[in-house]
Amino acid sequence: MNWLRKCAVWLDDRLHLTALYASTAGHEVPASAGSWFYVFGSATLLCFIIQIISGACLAFVYIPSTNEAFTSLQYLNHAQFWGWYLRAVHYWGSNFMVAIMTAHMIQVFLFGAYKYPRELTWISGVFLLLCTLAMAFTGQVMRFDQDAYWGLTIGAEITGRVPLIGAQLVHVLLAGPIIAGETLSRFFTLHVFIIPGLIIAIVSMHLRLVLTKGINEYPRPGHPVHKSTYDAEYADILRKEGVPFVPHAIGKDLIFAALVIIGILGCALIFGPKGPVGVPNPTLVDTNPRPDFYFLAIFAAFALLPDWMEVIVLFAAPTLIILFLLVLPFISGTGEKSARRRPVAVLSVVLILLVVGVLAYMGETSPWSPKMDAWSSDPIPAQFLKGRTPLELHGAIVFQNKQCRNCHALGGLGGERGPALDSVATRLTRPELIRQVIQGGGNMPAYGEKLSPAEVEALVSFLQTLTPKSKKPAVPSDKRENKLPRDLAVVMPPATGTPVRTSPAIFYE
Amino acid sequence: MTASGREEDKGKDKTLNPSRRDWLFTAGVALNVAAGLLLAVPLIGFVFSSFVERKDPRSWISLGPLDGFPENATRIASYRNPFTRPWDGQTADIPCWVRRLKGNQFQVFAINCTHLGCPVRWFPESGLFLCPCHGGAYYEDGARAAGPPPRGLFQYDYKVENGQLWVKGGEMPTLSNPV
Numbered sequence: 001m002n003w004l005r006k007c008a009v010w011l012d013d014r015l016h017l018t019a020l021y022a023s024t025a026g027h028e029v030p031a032s033a034g035s036w037f038y039v040f041g042s043a044t045l046l047c048f049i050i051q052i053i054s055g056a057c058l059a060f061v062y063i064p065s066t067n068e069a070f071t072s073l074q075y076l077n078h079a080q081f082w083g084w085y086l087r088a089v090h091y092w093g094s095n096f097m098v099a100i101m102t103a104h105m106i107q108v109f110l111f112g113a114y115k116y117p118r119e120l121t122w123i124s125g126v127f128l129l130l131c132t133l134a135m136a137f138t139g140q141v142m143r144f145d146q147d148a149y150w151g152l153t154i155g156a157e158i159t160g161r162v163p164l165i166g167a168q169l170v171h172v173l174l175a176g177p178i179i180a181g182e183t184l185s186r187f188f189t190l191h192v193f194i195i196p197g198l199i200i201a202i203v204s205m206h207l208r209l210v211l212t213k214g215i216n217e218y219p220r221p222g223h224p225v226h227k228s229t230y231d232a233e234y235a236d237i238l239r240k241e242g243v244p245f246v247p248h249a250i251g252k253d254l255i256f257a258a259l260v261i262i263g264i265l266g267c268a269l270i271f272g273p274k275g276p277v278g279v280p281n282p283t284l285v286d287t288n289p290r291p292d293f294y295f296l297a298i299f300a301a302f303a304l305l306p307d308w309m310e311v312i313v314l315f316a317a318p319t320l321i322i323l324f325l326l327v328l329p330f331i332s333g334t335g336e337k338s339a340r341r342r343p344v345a346v347l348s349v350v351l352i353l354l355v356v357g358v359l360a361y362m363g364e365t366s367p368w369s370p371k372m373d374a375w376s377s378d379p380i381p382a383q384f385l386k387g388r389t390p391l392e393l394h395g396a397i398v399f400q401n402k403q404c405r406n407c408h409a410l411g412g413l414g415g416e417r418g419p420a421l422d423s424v425a426t427r428l429t430r431p432e433l434i435r436q437v438i439q440g441g442g443n444m445p446a447y448g449e450k451l452s453p454a455e456v457e458a459l460v461s462f463l464q465t466l467t468p469k470s471k472k473p474a475v476p477s478d479k480r481e482n483k484l485p486r487d488l489a490v491v492m493p494p495a496t497g498t499p500v501r502t503s504p505a506i507f508y509e
Numbered sequence: 510m511t512a513s514g515r516e517e518d519k520g521k522d523k524t525l526n527p528s529r530r531d532w533l534f535t536a537g538v539a540l541n542v543a544a545g546l547l548l549a550v551p552l553i554g555f556v557f558s559s560f561v562e563r564k565d566p567r568s569w570i571s572l573g574p575l576d577g578f579p580e581n582a583t584r585i586a587s588y589r590n591p592f593t594r595p596w597d598g599q600t601a602d603i604p605c606w607v608r609r610l611k612g613n614q615f616q617v618f619a620i621n622c623t624h625l626g627c628p629v630r631w632f633p634e635s636g637l638f639l640c641p642c643h644g645g646a647y648y649e650d651g652a653r654a655a656g657p658p659p660r661g662l663f664q665y666d667y668k669v670e671n672g673q674l675w676v677k678g679g680e681m682p683t684l685s686n687p688v
Contacts, residue, residue: 067598149600150627153681154642157626160683167686171559177566177680180601181594281599283587285620285628288641302625303643307657368644368656372630403635417644445646445654450636 021246027211028242032218034249037111039256040104045203046257047097050264051135052196054090062142064188066180066280069144073276088268094139096264098294101132106349112337113216115225119329121209124202126325131199136294138191144184146278150289152179152187158314179282214238215245219337227334288369296363297356303368304359371415375403381411384422388465395462398455402447410466418444425467429474433460566592567679567688572617574673578609583631583649586617591679603678605665606631606638608649615674618651619663619682626683629662638662663688 012018061080063072076083105125108114114122137155141148152174159173160166175182217237243249278287291299305313339346371378380396388396399405407417414420428436437456440446451459467473554561572586583606590601606618606629618638620628627642637654638647645656652661665676665688682688 065596065598066600067596150642153621153626156681157621157624157683160685162685165560166683168557168559170681170683170686172557174681177592178590178601178603179681180590180597181592183600279599281602282620282628283585283599283602283604285585285604285630287628289627299642303657305657307659310657310659369641370639370644370646372639372641375634401634403632403637406632406635406639440655443655445635445637445648447635 024211025246025250026244028238029215029245029249030217030237031241031243031249033215034243034252035218036252036256037107037218038215039253040100040107042253043256043260044097044101044104046260047093047100047264048199048203050093050261051090051097054086054093055192057086058090059192064142064184066144066184069142069184070276070279073143073145077273077276084273085268087273088271089264091274092264092267092271094136095267095293096260098132098136100260101129105129106353108216110339110342110345110349111216111219112225112339112342114329115335115337116227116230116329116333118209118213118216119333121206121213122329123326124206124209126322127202128199128206129325130322131195131202133294134195135191135199136292138187138195140292140295141184141187142191143275144280145276146280146284146287147275147289147291149179149280149282150287151291152183154289154291161311161314216337219339221336221338221340223338224336225334286372290363290366293360293364297359300359300363300366303366304362367416369415370406370417372406374405374414375400378405378410378413381413384410384466388462391458392462392465395458395460398451398459399462402451402455402459404459407444421463421466423466423468423471425464425473426471427474428463430460430464432474433463565679567677569668569675570678572605572607572674572676575609575613575669578607578615578674580609580611583608583633585631586674588676588678604628605676605678606662607674608651613669615667615669616651617665617667617674617676619665619688621663621682622658623653623660623663623684624656624658626681659684 058076061072061076061083063069073087076087078084108122108125137151141152156170156174156179159169162169171177173186175186214234217234274292278284290296301313302310336342380400385393385396404421405414407415409416409420410422412420424433434456436442436444437451437459438446438448464473568591570588570591572588577586578584585604586607587602587604590597590603593601604620606620608616608618610616618629622629622640622642622645624640624643624645627640629638629640629645629647631638636649638649638651640646640656640658643657645658646654647658647662648654650661651664653659663682665678667674667676669675678688680686680688
């Protein structure tokens, strides 16, 4: 075996492997950093590597042209040997990457790892976050189907709201005046060359900073960071309980890494690839565009924000959030690291997770979207029809045919854009119902021009029957005017004003 | 690196650090900055050409004979975008809603919701355009009815010529650049 040893020594002499090991993988870390909480960073990097490998394989087959992309995705799914599986691995790899990166960021924040002297590690991490989200968006465009087409449109419309240079920026984004031609080539280049290149460059810096400034020691309550003493304290920790990262602190990273790989492969196997759903043909307008889960929260925010806040949130909020993340290590660079002594930090994380989670859930269910086929597919439950007069039954037909159902649920079926009407008669009196139908308001269109007086009469008669047995219908009274439901009270036109969109002939009572 | 006094340089031959090396270094850097700028001009110009080339991409396109659009009705129509490439495929087929009021009086609406561009659908029963993304709604004349849209539907310029309806299209309508 002597010759083998000689070979190894020769190789080491030429390649300087021992020196490389000592300054990188074998660098000393605090033993406390070998924690289950410290596995997310390496797992994010692992996901990125899986994405590069699986993505390179997909690029062997994928054609980044608006004419061919959809077909080549179908080919990958159905004809290419294991093409569907690699697409699934790439899709689930991206989901895992975004999720684990988020966990990494939360852990780093809660453990105070962004504080002195690791400011730049955090800042490079913020840029990696932005790059990863950019990868997620451009990747969604690569899956060039209806969602991708309309997702791109939404991106272009947001860009078009930039003051002064909006129109030109849209051209830069789309590589032309519409989505076609070079648009997909542009996004392919971003997704495959430019952003991954940036990520590799920034990850290199990120990792080098971990080596030069050291990994954060497991924070202990009551040991705040002081700029004057921290470096000496950290050197002391390394002297007392420093262990080489490989092999003495990497064990949990390795186990978690294997679990992540198995998780991605398992999800890919069980759930398969996503889409492509629907050919990217804009003339097929019966579509329901939704972004992938990372952008559902933003998608929901656009639906729920008041108009006046929209532009602020579109541009100011992202700028402020990114700016805040970038200056965070400078405004709170010292002091307690342990989450046990930082209640505001913990509460902020909980609050942000709750907000994003609820928004994403709402984005998934989209209660603000009219249910486009409710009027023709959801029957009116029998209890709302039993024992009604012919006029009221005619009203029920008007209710369906005029598509009120697309926004108003009855018996739990129908749209949720407007309030459910199961007990509307307990809230609104007959005149109020007529006014609301004819004039609209409170986010409801006016139907005055679309309903004949007879139809209004029938519809309102039907609506007046919508009251549970235990409750009494609303009755007009002199004092009721002050008790109108809030949305009505706001939109009620002033008594002297001319009602808009109302044909005088049918504005009665 | 200047020629004067690094510790480890002492004892080395003085001709190893003459001012000529400094000059070569400075000249090298300067030359590369100039060359880099020369490279940057075409690169930036290429990518951001839309800031330089201000051609109007729109032109008149026929939506077909007038018979296809009955009076007092709203119909979907589509046209091949005039700005097109051979590899565009079906993405360059752009839909729009055509409302014929009477005779040669039309309204041609862009398909894109003015909120964030999703395709609005026409519901003749209730006389509304509804958007599937964030619940925007418009009346049959394109005016905003409800939801988050900041304005009514974008409308194309149109003309009637040779018994056909023509619209001026070619660009995705956005708030900063309505058709």
